[in-house]
Amino acid sequence: MKKLIIDCDPGQDDALAILLALGSKKVCLEALTVVGGNSGLENCYTNAKKTISLANKPFIPIYKGSSKPLVQKLVTLEQVFGKSGLQGSEEWPLLDIQTQKKSAPKFLTDVYHTSSDISLIAIAPQTNIALAYQKNPLISQNIPSLTIMGGCVFPEPIHGLMGNISFDENKTYAEYNFAVDPEATQIVFNAGIKKINLIGLDITRDVLYNQEVDKSIRLINTLKSHLIADMLSTIGKEDEEDYKNLKQSKTDPVRAIHDAVAVAYEIEPDIFKTEMLPLKINMTGTKGRTIIDENGVMVNVIRSVNKKEFFDLIIESIKNL
Numbered sequence: 001m002k003k004l005i006i007d008c009d010p011g012q013d014d015a016l017a018i019l020l021a022l023g024s025k026k027v028c029l030e031a032l033t034v035v036g037g038n039s040g041l042e043n044c045y046t047n048a049k050k051t052i053s054l055a056n057k058p059f060i061p062i063y064k065g066s067s068k069p070l071v072q073k074l075v076t077l078e079q080v081f082g083k084s085g086l087q088g089s090e091e092w093p094l095l096d097i098q099t100q101k102k103s104a105p106k107f108l109t110d111v112y113h114t115s116s117d118i119s120l121i122a123i124a125p126q127t128n129i130a131l132a133y134q135k136n137p138l139i140s141q142n143i144p145s146l147t148i149m150g151g152c153v154f155p156e157p158i159h160g161l162m163g164n165i166s167f168d169e170n171k172t173y174a175e176y177n178f179a180v181d182p183e184a185t186q187i188v189f190n191a192g193i194k195k196i197n198l199i200g201l202d203i204t205r206d207v208l209y210n211q212e213v214d215k216s217i218r219l220i221n222t223l224k225s226h227l228i229a230d231m232l233s234t235i236g237k238e239d240e241e242d243y244k245n246l247k248q249s250k251t252d253p254v255r256a257i258h259d260a261v262a263v264a265y266e267i268e269p270d271i272f273k274t275e276m277l278p279l280k281i282n283m284t285g286t287k288g289r290t291i292i293d294e295n296g297v298m299v300n301v302i303r304s305v306n307k308k309e310f311f312d313l314i315i316e317s318i319k320n321l
């Protein structure tokens with residue numbers, strides 16, 4: 001069984017990503033590390049605990065990491081994820097999960113000092129991973145692969161933009177995870193990790209949670225499946241605006257489930273098509289933008305996914321929870 005650590009900032013799509021890993025018979029989730037991102041660190045930590053509680057796996061350790069990016073101010077997205085960061089999870093259980101004393105960067109530094117067989121999945125700003133690398137640069141040699149949800153290598157399919165967030169008056173876009181902490185992203189890209197797999201917004205905005213998927217999840221007809229569908233079908237204002245042209249009806253819960261795609265890649269890489277491309281992180285103007293540059297780091301860029309097989313994986317995992 002492939003071992004995984006997931007660095008996250010839950011987030012509805014993070015929660016689904018974690019549940020996808022927990023329900024899969026092909027991967028084993030060793031730990032979660034949490035960073036401030038979609039919501040503040042405390043909210044993200046509570047949401048990680050709720051997700052582990054929903055799956056009834058309170059023994060999985062959760063390490064709390066950085067509350068803010070390396071240099072920039074944290075920008076949270078209440079308009080998308082709700083005040084708690086996990087709107088729609090109000091009915092989820094919250095078990096008494098042991099607090100870990102180690103910080104997330106310290107845990108990552110320690111675990112990769114001795115282990116070289118645990119794949120790392122990064123579905124949040126890269127702050128924790130950059131801090132771990134700064135503590136001990138040798139750990140990058142022991143990360144067998146780093147699968148990142150972040151960036152946007154080609155225009156995303158909904159608006160044809162190169163991201164989903166803009167911090168400048170020219171309204172030039174970059175993808176949220178990279179734009180929020182571009183310094184950390186740059187450190188991680190240049191850390192010498194053997195294999196970086198990148199799932200950008202151009203892929204994640206092509207596999208949307210919609211009415212049909214909602215129906216398939218509810219058809220599983222377990223308490224957990226309904227609680228998961230309730231969480232996923234809660235749409236934030238920004239998502240609603242983004243996807244309103246795609247809606248089949250006013251009640252169609254269209255939502256991107258970005259982070260789940262990264263976990264799916266670790267579970268079933270054969271359902272994806274990829275291309276090795278040299279990438280750089282833009283550090284001037286629109287910081288955090290992904291640029292194809294011949295002097296960049298070679299990255300395994302995910303170019304497409306078999307949608308049916310992707311959603312089959314999700315359904316299968318939720319059945320197994």
Ligand SMILES: [Ca+2]
Nearest residue numbers: 011014123124
């Ligand atoms: Ca996330």
